Amino acid sequence: MEELYEGFFNEYSTDFYEYFDKHLVKNVIKKGEYKEIEDEIKAIKNKNPNMVAILEDKENVNLTREDVKKLNEILSLERELNIIELKESFKLGFKEAYIYFESMNMLSR
Secondary structure, three states, rough: HHHHOOOOOOOOOOOHHHHHHHHHHHHHHOHHHHHHHHHHHHHHHEEEEEHHHHOOOOOOOOOOHHHHHHHHHHHHHHHHHHHHHHHHHHHHHHHHHHHHHHHHHOOOO
């Protein structure tokens, strides 16, 4: 039970983003659906240089209809990634609440 106390409140009380990013990399980003979606986004960008110019280089580019379709596809995929991250933050919140309640002896009968 001692290892449970090594949660957010003890380790990262001033830097939530660092803690959450570390958690995402360890438990989500390199695995399953998240990685597949990221790979799909990379593939679209590799085939469409205008997507890189707009999304990464922040350049003004004249878009074709096909470019607009690809941009919408990327934005939709990025929303899916955001939903995965949101679900993970929800689960992490439950874990951290449990750790906190346990450390405060609030779960004792």
